Amino acid sequence: MTFMLRALTIMGLSLLPFRAVAAVEIQEVTSPEGITAWLVEEPSIPFVAMDIRFRGGANLDLPGKRGATNLMMSLLEEGAGDKDNLAFAKATEALAAGYGFDASNDSVSIEAEFLTDFTDDSVALLRNAILTPRFDQAAIDRVRDQVLAVIEQDRRDPEFLASSTMAALAFPDHPYGTPLEGTPETVSGLTRDDLIAAHRNALTRDRVHVGVTGDISAEELGPLLDTLLGDLPASGAPEVPEATYALEGGLTVIDFPSPQSYVLFGHEGIMRDDEDFFAAYVMNHILGGGGFASQLMTEVREKRGLTYGIGSFLVPRDHAAQYMGQFSSSNDKTAEAIAIVRQLWSEMARSGVSAEDLDAAKTYLTGAYPLRFDGNSRIAGILTGMQMQDLPIDYIATRNDNVNAVTNEDIMAIATRLLDAQALHFVVVGQPEDLSTGALPEG
Amino acid sequence: MFTRPIATLAACLTLWSAPSLAEDDTVTTFTLPNGMKGVVIEDNRAPVAVHMVWYNVGAADEPPGKSGIAHFLEHLMFKGTETLEPGEFGRIVQAQGGSDNAFTSFDYTGYFQRVAADRLDLMMQHEADRMRNLVLTTQEVLTERDVVLEERAQRTDSNPGGLFGEQRAALQYLNHPYRIPIIGWRHEIETLGLEDALDFYEEFYAPNNATLIVAGDVDPAEVEALALEHYGPIAPTEGLAPRTRPAEPPQIAPRRITFEDERVSNPYVIRTYLAPERDPGAQEDAAALEMLSQVLGGSSATSIMGRTLEQEEGVALYTSAFYSGTSYDDTTFGLIVIPTPGRTLEEAEADLDRMIVKVLEDGIDEAQLERIKVQVRASEIYGRDSLQGRARTYGVALTSGLTVQDVQDWPDILDAVTEDDILRVAREVLTLETSVTGYLTRPEADVEATQ
Numbered sequence: 070m071t072f073m074l075r076a077l078t079i080m081g082l083s084l085l086p087f088r089a090v091a092a093v094e095i096q097e098v099t100s101p102e103g104i105t106a107w108l109v110e111e112p113s114i115p116f117v118a119m120d121i122r123f124r125g126g127a128n129l130d131l132p133g134k135r136g137a138t139n140l141m142m143s144l145l146e147e148g149a150g151d152k153d154n155l156a157f158a159k160a161t162e163a164l165a166a167g168y169g170f171d172a173s174n175d176s177v178s179i180e181a182e183f184l185t186d187f188t189d190d191s192v193a194l195l196r197n198a199i200l201t202p203r204f205d206q207a208a209i210d211r212v213r214d215q216v217l218a219v220i221e222q223d224r225r226d227p228e229f230l231a232s233s234t235m236a237a238l239a240f241p242d243h244p245y246g247t248p249l250e251g252t253p254e255t256v257s258g259l260t261r262d263d264l265i266a267a268h269r270n271a272l273t274r275d276r277v278h279v280g281v282t283g284d285i286s287a288e289e290l291g292p293l294l295d296t297l298l299g300d301l302p303a304s305g306a307p308e309v310p311e312a313t314y315a316l317e318g319g320l321t322v323i324d325f326p327s328p329q330s331y332v333l334f335g336h337e338g339i340m341r342d343d344e345d346f347f348a349a350y351v352m353n354h355i356l357g358g359g360g361f362a363s364q365l366m367t368e369v370r371e372k373r374g375l376t377y378g379i380g381s382f383l384v385p386r387d388h389a390a391q392y393m394g395q396f397s398s399s400n401d402k403t404a405e406a407i408a409i410v411r412q413l414w415s416e417m418a419r420s421g422v423s424a425e426d427l428d429a430a431k432t433y434l435t436g437a438y439p440l441r442f443d444g445n446s447r448i449a450g451i452l453t454g455m456q457m458q459d460l461p462i463d464y465i466a467t468r469n470d471n472v473n474a475v476t477n478e479d480i481m482a483i484a485t486r487l488l489d490a491q492a493l494h495f496v497v498v499g500q501p502e503d504l505s506t507g508a509l510p511e512g
Numbered sequence: 513m514f515t516r517p518i519a520t521l522a523a524c525l526t527l528w529s530a531p532s533l534a535e536d537d538t539v540t541t542f543t544l545p546n547g548m549k550g551v552v553i554e555d556n557r558a559p560v561a562v563h564m565v566w567y568n569v570g571a572a573d574e575p576p577g578k579s580g581i582a583h584f585l586e587h588l589m590f591k592g593t594e595t596l597e598p599g600e601f602g603r604i605v606q607a608q609g610g611s612d613n614a615f616t617s618f619d620y621t622g623y624f625q626r627v628a629a630d631r632l633d634l635m636m637q638h639e640a641d642r643m644r645n646l647v648l649t650t651q652e653v654l655t656e657r658d659v660v661l662e663e664r665a666q667r668t669d670s671n672p673g674g675l676f677g678e679q680r681a682a683l684q685y686l687n688h689p690y691r692i693p694i695i696g697w698r699h700e701i702e703t704l705g706l707e708d709a710l711d712f713y714e715e716f717y718a719p720n721n722a723t724l725i726v727a728g729d730v731d732p733a734e735v736e737a738l739a740l741e742h743y744g745p746i747a748p749t750e751g752l753a754p755r756t757r758p759a760e761p762p763q764i765a766p767r768r769i770t771f772e773d774e775r776v777s778n779p780y781v782i783r784t785y786l787a788p789e790r791d792p793g794a795q796e797d798a799a800a801l802e803m804l805s806q807v808l809g810g811s812s813a814t815s816i817m818g819r820t821l822e823q824e825e826g827v828a829l830y831t832s833a834f835y836s837g838t839s840y841d842d843t844t845f846g847l848i849v850i851p852t853p854g855r856t857l858e859e860a861e862a863d864l865d866r867m868i869v870k871v872l873e874d875g876i877d878e879a880q881l882e883r884i885k886v887q888v889r890a891s892e893i894y895g896r897d898s899l900q901g902r903a904r905t906y907g908v909a910l911t912s913g914l915t916v917q918d919v920q921d922w923p924d925i926l927d928a929v930t931e932d933d934i935l936r937v938a939r940e941v942l943t944l945e946t947s948v949t950g951y952l953t954r955p956e957a958d959v960e961a962t963q
Contacts, residue, residue, distance in 0.1 A: 111557070116897075154813060155819070165886050165889070184893060210826075211822070214829060218777075218778050221777050225777045325775075326774060328670060361602050362603060362606055371659075374658025376662050377660075377665075377666050432609070433609055436608055439628065440560050440610065442558050444898055445897055
């Protein structure tokens with residue numbers, strides 16, 4: 070798992086549209102104690118999906134404690150309240166509930182699915198995981214070993230090597246620059262007290278956003294929010310500083326024994342609250358975001374057979390933004406593929422998009438809007454994602470208008486501002502022919 | 513990571529409404545005069561439809577020496593037809609805001625679009641068109657072959673676990689084509705050409721070898737009428753041979769393999785046994801094997817392997833048992849142990865064997881079995897949330913030789929499994945004579961250097 074993939078997920082959520090054709094009923098529910106959640110009622114299947122996210126995340130790791138937030142989140146289901154990890158697991162199974170706990174740099178998340186019939190018991194169990202995790206030493210040691218195994222695995226994973234190298238080069242002075250799992254040294258040194266501190270810092274009421282979808286009413290949800298979250302501390306660690314992007318254009322080759330090279334490339338991007346974000350989004354769809362139809366796929370895969378897949382994506386995060394892309398290509402074809410990427414990047418910056426391409430992109434993006442409304446968990450995630458990005462509750466009604474309002478001139482302007490083939494940095498993991506670390510060839 | 517412990521079960525179980533699924537009135541079927549089957553799954557929550565065509569042909573049906581042709585053809589199906597430019601169908605789907613893709617397995621090849629429900633007509637029109645009217649040029653075929661070689665390089669050749677899996681399958685099956693990778697052996701992919709693709713296409717891409725599945729906000733009668741309009745006129749392939757593959761001889765000796773690769777991070781031992789698959793009207797043994805996999809290695813906290821090796825003894829980083837019962841021919845039941853650093857694979861294998869003995873000698877905790885069944889029942893409710901998942905469940909089952917009734921009976925059969933059933937199939941299937949034991953590891957010097 071890499072920050073890149075996490076960022077992709079976040080990106081997806083920000084633009085996932087809703088049931089535009091049908092009436093979208095998002096209710097804002099405020100609990101008796103003042104905790105708010107966004108709710109979409111969907112009574113046709115007797116279960117509830119919740120997505121609870123806390124802004125801050127692994128960026129809040131204290132100095133020398135990298136990995137604490139990640140390990141802490143992994144331990145929430147390993148025993149809570151009067152139940153050790155076995156009792157907790159048995160209780161979860163008996164309810165057929167599903168709980169997920171995850172950490173990213175910008176946030177930590179708790180996902181839950183439970184049957185309507187078992188709402189009270191499922192919520193009580195989740196409350197204990199959130200509020201009274203045990204952090205038993207045996208569980209800490211076992212899960213720590215699993216994290217260390219993941220770190221060991223990452224050392225031989227081309228995608229991880231590329232993304233962690235790119236992150237380190239881009240953000241040398243910010244938590245974004247280091248893997249949130251930590252290093253073997255930091256993870257081995259984490260104590261129970263460190264985990265308690267991470268828990269205290271990350272899970273606070275002033276940073277929480279909640280999305281709920283399923284077979285539950287607003288009246289039922291209010292008190293449930295207080296049960297789950299009401300006893301959390303009001304506030305936590307100080308805000309995370311902004312990150313400065315420090316990477317210049319060029320090429321970094323990491324030797325790795327493989328017939329293919331994995332290539333990650335990018336430069337600075339655009340923040341989600343930028344007024345030109347929609348223009349950038351539509352532009353990226355045409356350049357490399359739109360699957361088979363994108364320019365990158367057409368030129369690198371369809372016409373030349375240089376890769377199985379290539380794509381680009383905007384990565385707006387809370388404290389920095391990147392614009393990135395990735396592909397894998399045989400070692401003898403990697404240089405050619407990189408040259409084509411740079412060429413397409415330059416052409417887009419110079420010429421923008423055709424009226425036809427823009428129309429096709431808009432038709433797809435707005436037409437796909439009602440189709441993505443796909444399942445309770447996904448909708449709960451969308452609701453939380455919207456709140457995390459400070460989008461208004463009526464965002465869904467305006468989203469397609471925002472896409473349709475993008476003009477050729479808007480795209481030209483954002484392409485000129487954003488795209489810079491000379492600033493692209495390519496991290497290549499493999500044994501590519503005719504490529505070595507340093508400046509990019511002219512072109 | 514968000515996992516429900518019963519994830520493997522949920523994958524093959526998307527329909528079950530207490531008290532009984534056999535009465536699920538959201539699923540209807542029809543058969544066109546030319547032999548094409550249809551399944552309609554109604555779900556009116558959102559104005560969306562998933563349209564799928566599944567062909568009863570996969571990698572295990574390829575002619576000798578042409579490995580990878582089923583999958584290669586799947587790629588080529590996105591080129592043009594007599595009336596559409598290459599890639600145009602995809603652009604039409606996109607212009608509707610839809611998405612499309614395809615997939616190839618041993619036993620099936622499937623194509624799907626996800627669109628607004630009122631665009632179903634258009635999707636059928638073009639899917640029916642490419643069932644018979646594909647047009648390919650040599651240049652397209654050669655370029656796409658490079659894409660497939662890159663796909664193989666990415667998924668298999670760059671992945672020690674992928675290469676290891678290929679070697680293990682080739683060892684598990686001496687004679688049956690499940691021994692050959694779906695994507696094909698590299699040296700054979702490199703020789704595949706236009707004629708190979710067209711020969712395969714003309715024989716197998718026919719209405720009497722296909723199942724249409726439509727799920728979503730649709731009316732079954734309208735779907736059937738549309739299917740008759742678009743797929744009905746297509747002539748069947750006459751004399752399509754029954755689907756028989758070379759059968760395995762009895763396995764009479766354990767087989768072993770050690771695969772070393774410097775890219776391996778956490779060495780592991782994996783054991784697979786030849787096992788029966790779900791058969792039409794006779795799914796009881798498969799159900800017991802499915803439950804055995806959950807009991808032995810479903811949950812890392814409460815299963816026998818997870819509880820003992822990961823939690824109590826601390827000798828494994830990860831353990832699991834797995835069984836893929838939905839298959840046309842004999843399948844496998846497997847166990848995996850990733851030992852904690854410092855333990856050898858020989859010790860991990862002994863741990864694995866010890867767990868088999870443990871379940872056979874100690875029997876199964878009644879409460880554990882009941883908790884697994886609770887999750888089986890719940891997985892129906894959760895499963896109803898995914899349109900595509902439901903459609904896929906039927907597609908995989910029907911192309912694996914099962915019927916709609918079998919799919920609907922499956923949850924009840926799982927629920928009826930007893931401890932005796934599980935122990936019986938465990939004794940029958942978990943025999944070393946029919947097993948392959950594999951070690952995936954790094955070259956020795958490398959392993960020592962990092963520990």
